[in-house]
Amino acid sequence: MTTTAPPTRRTRALLTAALPAPGAPRLLALSWLVKTVGSGLYLTTSTLFFTRVVGLPVHQVATGLTVAGIAALAGAVPLGKLADRYGPRRTYTALLAVQFATMAALIFARTFPAFAALILVFLLAEQGSTAARGALVATAGEGAERVRLRAYLRVVTNIGITLGAAASALVIQADSKTGYMVLLGCTALTYPAAALPLRGLRAREPGPAEKPSSHPGAGWQVLRDRRYAAITLICGVLSLQAQVLSFAVPLWVLEHTEAPRVLVPAMVTVNTVMVICLQIRFSRGAEDNARAAAMCRAAGLALLAACALVSFTAGLSGWQAGTLLLLFAAALTLGELWLSAGSFGLSFNLAPDDMHGQYQGFFSLGRGAATALAPALIATLCLGDHPRAGWLVLGALFAAAGAAAPLALRVRGTSGQAPFI
Numbered sequence: 001m002t003t004t005a006p007p008t009r010r011t012r013a014l015l016t017a018a019l020p021a022p023g024a025p026r027l028l029a030l031s032w033l034v035k036t037v038g039s040g041l042y043l044t045t046s047t048l049f050f051t052r053v054v055g056l057p058v059h060q061v062a063t064g065l066t067v068a069g070i071a072a073l074a075g076a077v078p079l080g081k082l083a084d085r086y087g088p089r090r091t092y093t094a095l096l097a098v099q100f101a102t103m104a105a106l107i108f109a110r111t112f113p114a115f116a117a118l119i120l121v122f123l124l125a126e127q128g129s130t131a132a133r134g135a136l137v138a139t140a141g142e143g144a145e146r147v148r149l150r151a152y153l154r155v156v157t158n159i160g161i162t163l164g165a166a167a168s169a170l171v172i173q174a175d176s177k178t179g180y181m182v183l184l185g186c187t188a189l190t191y192p193a194a195a196l197p198l199r200g201l202r203a204r205e206p207g208p209a210e211k212p213s214s215h216p217g218a219g220w221q222v223l224r225d226r227r228y229a230a231i232t233l234i235c236g237v238l239s240l241q242a243q244v245l246s247f248a249v250p251l252w253v254l255e256h257t258e259a260p261r262v263l264v265p266a267m268v269t270v271n272t273v274m275v276i277c278l279q280i281r282f283s284r285g286a287e288d289n290a291r292a293a294a295m296c297r298a299a300g301l302a303l304l305a306a307c308a309l310v311s312f313t314a315g316l317s318g319w320q321a322g323t324l325l326l327l328f329a330a331a332l333t334l335g336e337l338w339l340s341a342g343s344f345g346l347s348f349n350l351a352p353d354d355m356h357g358q359y360q361g362f363f364s365l366g367r368g369a370a371t372a373l374a375p376a377l378i379a380t381l382c383l384g385d386h387p388r389a390g391w392l393v394l395g396a397l398f399a400a401a402g403a404a405a406p407l408a409l410r411v412r413g414t415s416g417q418a419p420f421i
Contacts, residue, residue, distance in 0.1 A: 024201050025149045026141040031197040032133075032153050033160045035096075038190030040164020041183055042103075045171060049180040054109055064116040066372065072123035073368045077222065079128025080361025088135035088357060089201050095132060096191045098125040103188035107181050113368030119326075127364065136201075137347055143287040150344040151283035158275045221355060221402070222362045228350050230408035234296065235343040236366025237401040240394075241303050241335055243374035245271060248382050249310075249325075256314045256387060259321040267329035274333040282337040286345030293405040295342030300402015302335035307395030311388045335398070342405065 020029050050061045083091040102122040109115045135148055171179040222228060250264050285291040309328040313321040343363075351359035381390030 009261070011216060020149055020152050021145075021230075025145075025152070027197040027200050028136065028140060028149065029156050031194045033156050035194040036157045036160025036195075037164040038187045038194070039157075040161035040166075041168050041187045041190070042164075043161065043167045045180060045183055048172065048175075049106075049184055050115065052175070053177045053180050054115055056112055056115060060112050061115075062121055064112065068116060068123050069368070070372050071120060072127045073365055073372075075124040075130055076127045076361035076364050076368065077220070077358050078361075079124070080131030080357035080359070081130070082131040082363075083135040083357030084202040084355055085357075088132045088139060089198055090356070091197045092129055092132035092136055093198055095125045095129040096195045099129070100188050100191035103184065103191065105182050107188075110138065112250070126139075127368065128361070130364045131357055131361030134347070134363070135356040137359075138351075138356040140405060144284075146348055147283050147341070147344050148280060149279045151286075154180065154279050154340055155276050156364045158272050175351065210292060210412045220358070221352070225350075225359075227408060227411040228359065230411050231346050231350060231405070232366040233365050233407060234366075234401050234405050235339065235346070235363070236370045237337075237369045238299055238303070238339045238398060239367045239376070240374050241306075241332060241339070241398065242367075243378055244306075244382075244394075245329070245332060247375055248378045251311075251383055252310065252387075255324065255383075257321045257325070258316065258318045259313065259325055260318060263322050263325050267325060269395045270326065270329040271333045271336070274330070275337065278337055279340060283341040286341045287349065289346065289349050289409055290406070292342040292345030293409055295338045296346070296405035297402040298359050298405070299335045299338035299342060300399040300405075302331050302338060303402075304395035305399035306331035306335060307391045307398065311391035311395075314388065346405075412413065 020026050047058075047061060050056050050059060056064075079091070079095070099122055102118045102125065106115070106118050108123075109118055137153070138146060140146065140149055148356050168183060171183045245267065249267060253259050254261060282295075286295060306328050308329060309324050313324045313328075316324065319370075347360065347363045348356070378394070381394050384390055
């Protein structure tokens with residue numbers, strides 16, 4: 001006679017399996033959930049706040065965000081070095097405080113110079129917090145544990161942004177200045193709230209033998225690491241895919257196809273659900289360099305397939321175009337899943353243990369540069385005079401970048417650093 005576990009015990013077991021390990025991984029996940037809820041609030045309403053409350057024209061908002069975003073990239077490696085020198089938890093907490101202060105100050109900004117200056121400081125802190133958070137993840141585990149936690153944080157990102165975007169819907173519907181100001185204030189509060197769980201982490205400060213300064217010439221070692229630079233470039237090119245769904249697809253569906261407009265949120269939903277359900281599974285094995293590079297290669301092929309599918313939707317009937325667009329969303333998300341897994345593994349595995357701050361800061365430059373360049377590149381290729389050919393060229397670029405990942409592992413890194421194969 002068999003017995004089944006009580007429902008409460010089964011529920012507890014399911015929750016335990018779904019959550020990251022107790023201790024540092026779970027505290028980091030909670031902190032990141034709070035922060036990404038704030039990101040969801042900000043992403044959906046910031047442009048409306050800057051135009052309707054601050055009173056800036058759209059072109060000034062776009063210019064300020066673009067210039068500040070590019071300038072902020074310069075802070076990635078120096079701020080990452082601070083995490084190596086003073087500890088990632090301390091550095092990350094300090095940068096969250098800076099983001100809180102600048103976000104709160106934005107509520108009262110009413111001129112372009114004030115907006116531009118505050119956005120620059122905010123994005124500098126965001127760039128540095130990305131590096132410090134990466135270093136913090138590196139201290140929470142090793143190998144497969146580290147990659148699994150990074151994958152879990154990506155799942156949390158999608159959940160948090162979805163919750164934040166949903167919470168902002170009522171404010172957007174009301175379209176009032178007071179509502180936008182209150183929402184920006186709530187966004188600012190998510191930064192100190194995200195710092196609270198970090199107090200439960202055991203501070204890990206680098207010891208004398210671990211400090212980068214104790215290695216001759218190691219202060220800016222990442223800038224001399226050719227293998228890491230190659231991987232950063234490859235993953236940066238592949239990360240152009242993030243802008244395809246958010247920038248190109250809405251314009252493509254509305255202006256180049258007969259597909260119903262509802263396909264745009266439907267594709268975003270497909271992407272979000274697939275990432276939440278599959279990212280951790282896809283990340284298994286990424287702690288091995290060869291497998292992580294193979295994941296990047298698979299990502300390039302999946303993105304090539306996605307670009308080929310969308311290129312043929314122009315001129316088709318509504319249901320035919322809609323079917324291909326849903327297949328495109330699935331293929332694009334497969335590429336995103338493999339890219340995320342491969343980049344998690346390689347960005348951690350190829351960095352020295354005592355320099356994760358500067359290495360994670362450098363790695364973030366690839367995605368940052370792609371974010372800055374993607375709108376112009378994708379508009380020229382995919383929304384220009386020859387869009388079908390442009391989509392195929394973009395797909396070929398993805399495939400070539402993915403194919404280069406295994407080859408990049410054979411590049412010698414810094415002096416005396418043999419290739420990892």
